Amino acid sequence: MKKLRVAVIGARGRMGAEAVRAVAEAEDMELVAAIGRGDALTELVDAGAEVAVELTHPDAVMGNLEFCARHGIHGVVGTTGWTSERLDELNGWLADSPGTGVLIAPNFGIGAVLTMRFAQQAARFFESVEIVELHHPDKADAPSGTAVRTAQLIAGARREAGLAAQPDATSASLAGARGADVEGVPVHAVRLRGLVAHQEVLFGDEGEIFTLRHDSMNRGSFMPGVLLGVRRVGGVPGLTFGLEHFMELDG
Numbered sequence: 001m002k003k004l005r006v007a008v009i010g011a012r013g014r015m016g017a018e019a020v021r022a023v024a025e026a027e028d029m030e031l032v033a034a035i036g037r038g039d040a041l042t043e044l045v046d047a048g049a050e051v052a053v054e055l056t057h058p059d060a061v062m063g064n065l066e067f068c069a070r071h072g073i074h075g076v077v078g079t080t081g082w083t084s085e086r087l088d089e090l091n092g093w094l095a096d097s098p099g100t101g102v103l104i105a106p107n108f109g110i111g112a113v114l115t116m117r118f119a120q121q122a123a124r125f126f127e128s129v130e131i132v133e134l135h136h137p138d139k140a141d142a143p144s145g146t147a148v149r150t151a152q153l154i155a156g157a158r159r160e161a162g163l164a165a166q167p168d169a170t171s172a173s174l175a176g177a178r179g180a181d182v183e184g185v186p187v188h189a190v191r192l193r194g195l196v197a198h199q200e201v202l203f204g205d206e207g208e209i210f211t212l213r214h215d216s217m218n219r220g221s222f223m224p225g226v227l228l229g230v231r232r233v234g235g236v237p238g239l240t241f242g243l244e245h246f247m248e249l250d251g
């Protein structure tokens with residue numbers, strides 16, 4: 001069997017180290033490069049990497065992906081901090097490199113992807129919704145990429161259903177007390193030693209509260225999603241946003 005030649009960028013980080021282990025143990029993959037800060041990206045080309053798993057930092061991800069796109073190396077990206085401007089730039093590089101695929105997964109956890117899907121489905125039935133995401137205190141970005149994506153999906157479903165803005169009579173508050181406003185959905189970020197990655201989506205209506213909760217108890221929980229992305233990305237040129245597109249959720 002021909003093995004997929006896979007590299008990890010950010011290999012010495014919390015997620016990167018886990019990904020190095022998962023790729024090395026996968027029977028259909030060969031780990032050909034483990035790139036850390038200060039290592040040359042040309043190692044990817046020298047090693048003949050077909051897919052690069054990118055798990056670094058919002059400040060580093062764009063340079064790494066530009067290099068990969070230029071060299072026809074597919075990307076599986078967990079790094080957060082995505083804006084529409086960044087996605088446009090990435091799409092530009094991919095347009096110049098037809099055949100190259102990039103998957104950006106706000107969350108590789110299967111349960112987290114399902115939470116996002118269920119939240120999207122529930123959104124039109126409830127007047128109010130708020131998101132609480134809870135993470136370890138070493139995380140660089142807030143709110144989490146998962147929470148932003150969840151809020152965007154909920155907001156889109158509310159718009160489609162013609163729902164009005166949520167009720168909120170707050171007229172005096174301390175800055176931040178009502179969370180970040182992501183397309184009309186309040187998102188609250190908790191940073192606490194002992195946590196890994198957790199999210200609650202709270203829906204409310206008259207006399208009824210509906211809560212969706214997902215907990216990643218360790219970073220091994222993300223690895224089945226990472227490996228799924230690595231196996232599938234080469235067959236899907238261009239940008240794919242969200243692991244759900246590789247999970248056949250609709251059939």
Ligand SMILES: NC(=O)C1=CN([C@@H]2O[C@H](COP(=O)(O)OP(=O)(O)OC[C@H]3O[C@@H](n4cnc5c(N)ncnc54)[C@H](OP(=O)(O)O)[C@@H]3O)[C@@H](O)[C@H]2O)C=CC1
Pocket residue numbers: 009010011012013014015016035036037038055056057058060077078079080081105106107108109222
């Ligand atoms: N999509 C998902 O399911 C998940 C996504 N994440 C995201 O993945 C990213 C990484 O998270 P995590 O592993 O916890 O973070 P860490 O800080 O533990 O790891 C990041 C690693 O990337 C390295 N790094 C920074 N810049 C570069 C660069 N230019 N080239 C190569 N390596 C670089 C860092 O080196 P140094 O230590 O020297 O700075 C560090 O080793 C974050 O954006 C996080 O939000 C995390 C978990 C799950």
Ligand SMILES: O=C(O)C1=N[C@H](C(=O)O)C[C@H](O)C1
Pocket residue numbers: 080106107108135139140143144145146147196197198
């Ligand atoms: O930094 C993390 O740890 C995580 N980052 C991702 C995010 O921002 O959503 C995914 C998961 O929540 C863990």
